[in-house]
Every structure is written in C-alpha cells, then in structure tokens.
Amino acid sequence: MLSKRIIPCLDVRNGKLTKGIKFEGNVDIGDPVETARRYYEEGADEIVFYDITASHEGRGIMLKVVEAVASQIFIPFSVGGGISTVADMRDVLLAGAEKISVNSAAVKTPHIISEGAAAFGSQCIVVGMDVLRVPASEAIPSGYEIVIHGGRKHTGIDALWWAKEVERLGAGELCINSIDADGTKDGYELTLTRLITGNVRIPVIASGGAGNPQHMVDAVTTGRASAALIASIVHYGEYTVTDLKNYMADKGVKVRRIW
C-alpha cells in the first residue's frame, strides 16, 4: 500500500527561501538548497519549490537552485511558478526536477497540460489550483472558485469542474490550495479536499492551513488526500518533518519511516 506523502513547500524569491501569509508580506527566511536538504534528512517524501519571482526575473537563478538540489537530494521534487511553455518545463526537468507544477498558466492556456503530458508523461504534470470559497451560484455550483495570480484574480471557474477538466487533459496530480485556509494554521479545508478527492482518480495533494500534525492526519483520512503540503509548520522550527511523521504513524496513517 502506498504511504501518505509529506511534502514541504519552499517558496523561493530570487534564489532565497521566503514565506508569506495569504500570499502577502513575504520575508526571506533562508537558503532553499540547505533547507531542502534538511527536510530530506528529516524524512520528507517529496519537496515542492514554488518560484514566486519566476514570471519576472530570476528564472536562471531558480534553475541553478534546481540543479544544486538535484545533486544532493535523492527524492522526487517539483518546481512551479511562472512555467507557461513546454520549453520552460523542459528546462526545469533537465535541471533535475521530476515534476512541474502549473497553476495560472493552466487556467489561461489549458493546452499546456496536454502538451506537457504528451511531451514528458502525465506523471510530470502537477496542476496547482488556488481555490476560494464563494457563495454557490449557477456559474460556481460547488461554491469553490478558481483564483489566479496568488489569489488576487477571480476566474469565474468552478473548482470541481476544473479538477475534472485538468484530469481529462492529462494532469498526473492535483495540488489543491485553499486561499481561505492558507497561512491560518487552522487546518486544511477538508470539505474542499474531500470534494475533489471524491471526484478524480489522480492523486491529490492537500495544501494550505497546516498548523499541527493532526491537521495532516485529517487531510489524508477525512480529506482522503494522497499527500499533505506543509510550509510554516516546519519552516520556523515548530516541528521537524520527523515529528510530523511520527505523530501520523501513531495515529495509524501509513507513512514512510526509514530513509
């Protein structure tokens, strides 16, 4: 049986690790390569790098970070942020990443998903979805809307419809990030997570809101996610990845215990 995965997410800006709350007020908090190596040593199952500068400058800096990570860390990792063409994807994969995460670009140009899947295989393509709770309406029957540009721009797209659509287009995995829960430490948006996991057959990563280890247990049990994304809960030394996995194992969740 597959283990549930614990995935630290590192936001990178100009080659530095950063973390904001509700996508605002980012502050630099360290070196992404060193931090990734520490999480690897602590038993992280996968690592996500999200380049928040990628759409502007610093794209070359990020590729250097990816190469440095790939030569020191022997678990899968993905890179997202500002990736909008198959050529961008190829650069990141050649630098040593296993997977590419597309978010806003997938909404604007959905064919990037099928093109990426055809070129590199579905397993390489993670679609990130930033989701905001809204009143249910004819346009948004699930009551969850896709937002882009770090949560600032509404799209009018229903999140449940979009999840099924990106699966159809060839995404290998979904990362469901609740804007409502992000940075709150109040726990993952379990209703949303469960809604999506109940309607697709590709793995779903729950994201946004982890504040304690029980939240992660909830994400993979109640939410039925395959993996839980974490950030501030480990970035500020509150817990180690090992602490989180030990807690989950004690609660009967199958997690990888030897690394």
Next chain:
Amino acid sequence: MLAILDYKAGNLTSVKRALDYLSIPCTITADADVIADCHGLIFPGVGAAGSAMVNLRQSGLHDVMAREIAAGKPLLGICLGCQILLEYSPENDTKTLGLIPGRCDMFTPDLTEEDGAPINIPHMGWNTVTLKKDCPLFDGISAESEFYFVHSYYPNPAPEYVIATTYYGREFCSVHGRDGLWSAQFHPEKSGRPGLRMLSNFYDYCREAANAQ
C-alpha cells in the same frame, strides 16, 4: 566504471547524479566499445515501451545489450528498463527484449487499495518491497524501507524470476531477474538512502564480478 545506457529515454541524468553523489564512476553512453570496457550496465528509462524499443534498435543498443549480457556483464534495469527486459508489453502492443521470460500487464481501475479506496493510476509514491529470495542488491537495506514508484504497467515475469513483490491493488513483481541481471520497477535514484545503497551494492557486485574474471 558503470555505463548508463543512452537510448534517449529520459531520466538518465537523475541516475548519473545519484552515482556521482556516491563517487561511483559512470558515463552515459551508447558506444559499444565504451560499454564493453565498463564493469556493469544500468538500463534506466521513463517513457513508453514502443518508442523505447524503436530507439534501442536504431541506436544498436539492442544487440550490444544482448551480447554483453550473454558475456556475463551485470545489468540493472530501472522502471521502463525493467519492463522491456521482458518479452512483451501491452503498452503500444510492443514485442520487447525478451532477456527475461514473462510480460508486462497494466493496473486496472477496478483494483482497490488495502483500505478499500479505489487505486489511482499511475501507481505513484512510496511503497514497500517484500523480498521473496535473497538478492545482494538489498544487502544492508532494512525490510521496512520504501522505494519511489511511478508506473502504470507492472512486470509479470515467469515465477522463478520474481525476486521481490509490492502490493498496490494487487501483489505485483517489483524486482525481477537472476544473478547479475536484475531489474527494479521503482527508482532507486529517487528513493533516498535505501535506493542509494542499492546502487552502491550493484556497483560492488560489478567490481567483484570483474575481479573474478
């Protein structure tokens, strides 16, 4: 020196990075003379069986591999490499290398996990590997170790070639082969320390085999 066989199948650099980290000399090559001088071969691969077989034939690696294996050179197949060492894959309806008796099959969507949830395809993530017979690749690796898998087809070799199995919706063969000709469905180069240990065990075996000759 290990040769990482270059048949344009992707993922070659991840294997090289892992071997570089372990200070194991290696080269990515399709050159028959270079391959002949190496102590062992690594046959990686990500992609589809059909295009992989086309590339293997066009590059001449098809014949080089058969010759080197017949001469007793150790080989480690990884992921797609593991699948196409068998005789047949339903992926693109492909006749494959046939160096190990058996075929590949596909996970079917009706399968369920041990907790009753329907399986996702591909099988992607960390899973345990249960040894059915001794294998030097696993020397020093704890039985509870997990390895990183990404695949939709699984190897189904003749029973005497099954070395280890994994459970995902059903029990399937995750390591197959015989002495010196092994394959893993998972990615040792992406499986943390246990995976790295497996690669260094393979290199040790290759060196001992070369010294014995």
